[in-house]
Amino acid sequence: MTKIPQTTAKLSLTPADLEALPIGATYQAQDGQATATVKKTDTGYEITANCDSLLLLVTDLYIEVNRLNKEKTELKTHLNEQKITEVNRLSGWQWFQIWCGRILLSVSAIYIGIKFIKSKIKK
Structure with missing residues (x-):
């Protein structure tokens, strides 16, 4: 398992910034896998935060599976390339x-x- 460093997405807004935001528009901050979003709606503000650490783990495992498949293919190729040598073969004479x-x-x-x-x- 890969250790994922902690990331924090910071979104610093003043009340004036929030008031100036049109309806349907968003402020978004992203740092690594962390994402923070503020969206202005008809009734107020919608704040969401996501962290995609599982996506990173899946990606790392996918890379590992590809590496192992490549090694398996190379091993099969190496085994097929081995030549049979006759040790006590008689010469023409x-x-x-x-x-x-x-x-x-x-x-x-x-x-x-x-x-x-x-x-x-x-x-």
Whole structure:
């Protein structure tokens, strides 16, 4: 909650000032959120005073909500921008060695199998 400093709207009028005021006209003083008004009517004078401190609180809360929404949007954007990095990815040379080893192992197995079958056939 925001602490709102006290404001006082002062309206200093003499009886001559009040008498010189036409009907329907007003004198008004404002200081911060405080407003004082004197209005001359057919039957006399109407004096009102207002303080808009609640409006200031609503405005501060509205600003806070906007700030939090902005932070939420920035957080979502930051989370979406994170990249997935592969730590143990094989290089091209390593893939070449693996496939050469597989091919060599397959060819060796076939060669040994053929030699074994030929030796069984000769007996």
